[in-house]
Amino acid sequence: MRLLVVIPAYNEEASLPSTVRELRSKAPEVDFVVVNDGSGDRTAEICRAEGYPLLDLSTNLGLTGAFQTGVRYAYEEGYDAVMQLDADGQHDPAFIRPMLEKMQKEGLDLVLGSRFLTGKRPHSLRMVGNALIEGAIRLTTGKRVTDPTCGMRIYGRRVMEHMAYASAARPEPDTIAFLIRCGAKTGESPVSTREREAGVSYLSMGKSIRYMAQMGMNIFVLQWVLKKEKL
Amino acid sequence: MSIAVRALLIAGSILTALYVLRRVRKSRMRTEDSVFWLVFSLILVLMGLLPNAVSALARLLGVMSAANLVFLIVIFLLIIKLFLMDQRISTLQRQVTDTAQAEAIRHRREMENKAE
Numbered sequence: 001m002r003l004l005v006v007i008p009a010y011n012e013e014a015s016l017p018s019t020v021r022e023l024r025s026k027a028p029e030v031d032f033v034v035v036n037d038g039s040g041d042r043t044a045e046i047c048r049a050e051g052y053p054l055l056d057l058s059t060n061l062g063l064t065g066a067f068q069t070g071v072r073y074a075y076e077e078g079y080d081a082v083m084q085l086d087a088d089g090q091h092d093p094a095f096i097r098p099m100l101e102k103m104q105k106e107g108l109d110l111v112l113g114s115r116f117l118t119g120k121r122p123h124s125l126r127m128v129g130n131a132l133i134e135g136a137i138r139l140t141t142g143k144r145v146t147d148p149t150c151g152m153r154i155y156g157r158r159v160m161e162h163m164a165y166a167s168a169a170r171p172e173p174d175t176i177a178f179l180i181r182c183g184a185k186t187g188e189s190p191v192s193t194r195e196r197e198a199g200v201s202y203l204s205m206g207k208s209i210r211y212m213a214q215m216g217m218n219i220f221v222l223q224w225v226l227k228k229e230k231l
Numbered sequence: 232m233s234i235a236v237r238a239l240l241i242a243g244s245i246l247t248a249l250y251v252l253r254r255v256r257k258s259r260m261r262t263e264d265s266v267f268w269l270v271f272s273l274i275l276v277l278m279g280l281l282p283n284a285v286s287a288l289a290r291l292l293g294v295m296s297a298a299n300l301v302f303l304i305v306i307f308l309l310i311i312k313l314f315l316m317d318q319r320i321s322t323l324q325r326q327v328t329d330t331a332q333a334e335a336i337r338h339r340r341e342m343e344n345k346a347e
Binding site for chain 2: 059
């Protein structure tokens with residue numbers, strides 16, 4: 001099974017080399033591509049100097065647009081699966097292999113990394129949001145997704161076309177709920193992530209509220225007007 | 232409606248129309264985009280020239296004064312324009328995203344071919 005790991009990078013010159021080094025040592029068998037999201041720093045130069053496969057966006061599209069570029073490339077190049085790996089080192093590539101094995105063994109379309117499959121989730125405001133989204137997905141799809149906001153997910157060939165071209169497709173829980181409702185077979189695989197930052201600042205508080213409002217709106221309302229995909 | 236409001240409506244609409252026509256002539260505005268503004272200024276002129284019709288319509292609709300109805304009509308037209316512009320921005324955003332993505336992928340393929 002050919003997997004392409006997509007590393008969206010926006011001004012990540014500091015952490016990108018160590019992320020790639022770790023990926024190469026822990027999962028040497030997978031291909032990867034860095035998507036430079038119109039960075040203003042030396043991200044693209046580093047990629048060229050180090051010989052990293054690079055998709056160089058001429059303008060900043062944001063995480064959704066950057067990741068989608070990688071998915072589109074993977075889809076057009078005939079990869080069987082595609083996954084997002086954060087450039088800042090939050091995601092541990094050691095979990096790629098077990099996730100991929102799960103996908104193959106169980107014939108899944110979507111493997112979702114989860115930090116809470118084993119053990120309790122910590123008590124924080126962020127986790128309240130996580131639980132709310134989990135509830136929303138359960139209500140609308142009947143499926144239990146224990147960690148809907150975790151970015152470590154493997155998308156299989158059957159859902160790649162939607163992820164690559166649909167303007168509503170984003171690597172976010174609302175799209176996951178949509179794909180489940182379209183009949184995507186999903187499973188969860190335990191992962192652990194390293195936090196880049198601790199605490200909740202005022203700004204991220206406002207952002208979280210916006211994020212939650214958007215997710216609620218999308219999962220409960222806007223998803224139902226989207227045409228279902230035939231996977 | 233007072234003479235002052237009528238004069239404002241007529242003057243404002245004529246200036247708008249002239250400005251739009253000048254931009255079209257200099258190819259600064261596409262003709263299809265100018266249609267909205269020309270119709271818009273036509274409606275303003277008509278309201279300035281036919282205050283009795285506006286008053287009658289206001290009474291018919293139960294709007295307190297003719298000037299209020301003028302506001303209502305203008306706001307209504309502007310909301311339509313806002314909505315159309317929002318749609319246009321969405322389309323443009325999708326097109327820019329698509330173009331940037333296609334360009335990045337094409338560039339990558341060229342590099343791969345060179346490497347081979």
